Amino acid sequence: MSLTTAISREFVSANVKKAMRVLSATTILLLIVSALLLCAGLEILNAQNSSASALGGRVTSQEEGPMEGVLVSAKRAGSTITVTVVSDAQGQYSFPRSRLEPGQYSVRIRAVGYETDNPGPVEVTAQKAAELDLKLRKTRDLSRQLSNGEWLMSMPGTQEQKQVFLGCTGCHTLERIVRSQHDAAEFVQVLQRMTTYAQGSTPSRPQLRPRGPAGNGDGEGPMGGGPPPPTAVVQKRAEYMATVDLSSTSQWEYPLKTNARPKGKATKVIITEYDLPRPEAMPHDAVIDAQGMVWYSDFGSQYVGKLDSKTGKIAEYPVPVMDPNEPRGALDLELDPSGYVWLGTMYQGVIARLDPKTQEFKTWKIPTFGKGDAARTAMVTPGRVDVDGKVWVGADDEYQVNLNSGKWVTIDYTQGLPPDSPLAKLNLGSYGVASDSKNNFYGMNFGGTFITRVDAKTMKVTRFATPTPNSAPRRGHIDPQDRLWFGEYRGNNIGMFDTKTEKFQEYAVPTTWTNPYDAILDSAGYAWTGGMSNDHIVRVNTKTSDVTEYLLPRTTNVRRVNVDNSTNPPTFWVGNNLGATIIKLEPLE
Numbered sequence: 001m002s003l004t005t006a007i008s009r010e011f012v013s014a015n016v017k018k019a020m021r022v023l024s025a026t027t028i029l030l031l032i033v034s035a036l037l038l039c040a041g042l043e044i045l046n047a048q049n050s051s052a053s054a055l056g057g058r059v060t061s062q063e064e065g066p067m068e069g070v071l072v073s074a075k076r077a078g079s080t081i082t083v084t085v086v087s088d089a090q091g092q093y094s095f096p097r098s099r100l101e102p103g104q105y106s107v108r109i110r111a112v113g114y115e116t117d118n119p120g121p122v123e124v125t126a127q128k129a130a131e132l133d134l135k136l137r138k139t140r141d142l143s144r145q146l147s148n149g150e151w152l153m154s155m156p157g158t159q160e161q162k163q164v165f166l167g168c169t170g171c172h173t174l175e176r177i178v179r180s181q182h183d184a185a186e187f188v189q190v191l192q193r194m195t196t197y198a199q200g201s202t203p204s205r206p207q208l209r210p211r212g213p214a215g216n217g218d219g220e221g222p223m224g225g226g227p228p229p230p231t232a233v234v235q236k237r238a239e240y241m242a243t244v245d246l247s248s249t250s251q252w253e254y255p256l257k258t259n260a261r262p263k264g265k266a267t268k269v270i271i272t273e274y275d276l277p278r279p280e281a282m283p284h285d286a287v288i289d290a291q292g293m294v295w296y297s298d299f300g301s302q303y304v305g306k307l308d309s310k311t312g313k314i315a316e317y318p319v320p321v322m323d324p325n326e327p328r329g330a331l332d333l334e335l336d337p338s339g340y341v342w343l344g345t346m347y348q349g350v351i352a353r354l355d356p357k358t359q360e361f362k363t364w365k366i367p368t369f370g371k372g373d374a375a376r377t378a379m380v381t382p383g384r385v386d387v388d389g390k391v392w393v394g395a396d397d398e399y400q401v402n403l404n405s406g407k408w409v410t411i412d413y414t415q416g417l418p419p420d421s422p423l424a425k426l427n428l429g430s431y432g433v434a435s436d437s438k439n440n441f442y443g444m445n446f447g448g449t450f451i452t453r454v455d456a457k458t459m460k461v462t463r464f465a466t467p468t469p470n471s472a473p474r475r476g477h478i479d480p481q482d483r484l485w486f487g488e489y490r491g492n493n494i495g496m497f498d499t500k501t502e503k504f505q506e507y508a509v510p511t512t513w514t515n516p517y518d519a520i521l522d523s524a525g526y527a528w529t530g531g532m533s534n535d536h537i538v539r540v541n542t543k544t545s546d547v548t549e550y551l552l553p554r555t556t557n558v559r560r561v562n563v564d565n566s567t568n569p570p571t572f573w574v575g576n577n578l579g580a581t582i583i584k585l586e587p588l589e
């Protein structure tokens with residue numbers, strides 16, 4: 001072995017050793033780094049685990065200890081989205097990590113009879129669950145927390161006397177009425193003034209009816225319909241109203257009653273509220289399309305909106321003004337089989353079709369335009385326009401409209417009835433309108449008790465009375481089996497009319513004064529409803545008749561109800577017509 005080789009060998013082996021040392025140091029470092037990465041990864045995974053808590057705690061009060069059924073709502077500073085969960089039987093609440101991004105949150109609660117001292121803000125981080133126990137105390141002023149339904153439950157009077165108030169909740173809550181100090185004579189004046197407002201009104205943004213007061217004298221056009229009630233009837237109503245307000249006492253002499261808090265299944269839910277960009281927005285109908293876009297009509301303004309259910313992003317499109325002197329706003333919003341969005345534009349007197357791709361509108365004008373309430377194109381049914389190119393329109397009269405020829409044919413509800421028949425004297429018109437798979441018409445007789453079928457080809461009228469008399473069918477949806485699901489506003493039921501067997505089924509809503517406005521069946525076999533009275537959303541399992549009554553986090557004026565069948569279980573969507581929000585309700589079981 002030469003010296004050089006020996007040196008070089010030694011050199012090599014020294015270098016190899018060194019390299020080995022460097023390598024093992026690197027390996028250790030690598031091991032440490034990857035371990036760290038793994039931890040971080042687990043942390044991220046944990047953070048992404050939808051069931052892991054971002055914020056949670058226990059709700060208790062001195063009176064009850066741990067409290068079930070308390071709604072806890074969290075809103076991040078600067079956000080337009082509020083998320084609500086409900087405490088369980090142990091009083092425990094938890095916001096899943098997937099629903100609260102890091103940030104500073106304000107927290108509020110809903111539990112009738114209770115308040116919490118400002119518990120927020122609370123910091124939600126990506127790493128660790130934030131803890132916030134909520135201690136509730138009895139409220140000092142229960143009257144500030146009552147829903148319309150709870151006022152109706154509390155006030156003395158007969159069912160019939162109280163039902164007059166159901167015509168008031170379209171524009172404002174009953175609190176305004178029971179807190180007032182009017183005597184009977186003043187109430188006569190107030191009732192008169194209410195009939196001068198168009199439906200899409202709120203106290204902060206009234207719209208006058210351009211052609212004078214509504215015909216029926218109860219403040220809400222379609223309620224009852226027909227001629228104004230005789231002065232004696234108005235007088236009686238006014239006298240009754242003066243017995244439930246503060247005209248003769250400084251405090252209500254009747255005990256204030258409240259509904260029970262949610263229990264069991266009704267606490268297994270996540271509710272998301274999306275604030276709309278215009279605080280005056282009145283989202284009347286909200287409908288989800290196949291792309292997950294929630295379209296909504298605005299009852300008081302010339303806008304149609306679109307909420308992306310995945311991102312929460314909102315876009316609004318101006319609806320053409322047909323007559324600047326008429327009240328603004330649209331009622332019915334429906335999708336047709338090609339994905340066009342249809343609107344009943346109320347006093348603007350047209351049915352309007354929006355192409356979501358081009359954002360262009362096409363309109364069809366009612367022939368009675370400018371003639372009183374008859375021009376009020378409230379409802380439109382394009383759901384089976386593919387069958388015969390026709391839609392049905394609900395206004396003061398109802399019509400079949402041929403979209404190609406532009407011809408409007410009026411439904412004759414009294415056809416074949418002798419003029420002296422007791423039926424001919426009733427209000428037979430329809431409020432909600434729906435169509436079956438052959439595009440036959442089904443009208444909901446809000447002023448009475450009928451589901452009215454009109455044959456699409458012959459225009460022949462057939463009436464079917466609901467099992468509950470005078471139930472006030474209001475609006476509904478036809479399911480894929482041609483069964484009509486509808487809200488019985490006075491009957492307090494979800495109604496189902498099977499158009500094939502011509503048989504009804506009614507599902508009673510347990511809480512009185514829920515006053516279902518609309519109903520829909522989802523693909524899992526649950527029927528859903530809600531109304532303007534008690535902030536409840538009701539889900540009925542039609543196989544077992546098991547009923548769940550969810551409570552919404554705030555005062556909510558519920559109109560059209562809708563479901564998204566692409567989730568499991570299906571998700572419920574609704575607009576808050578007097579609260580400028582769109583609401584998503586996800587049952588967890």
Ligand code: HEC
Nearest residue numbers: 167168171177180194197198199201202203206218219220
């Ligand atoms: C179409 C919308 C609408 C309906 C329906 C409606 N109101 Fe009103 N109400 C308003 C508006 C707008 C205001 C605020 C402006 C005003 O006072 O005239 C108001 C205010 C009130 C007030 C407070 C003002 C006052 O004078 O004390 C009372 C009380 C009231 N309404 C009673 C009723 C009753 C009772 C009914 C049902 C029979 C009813 N309203 C139905 C639109 C409506």
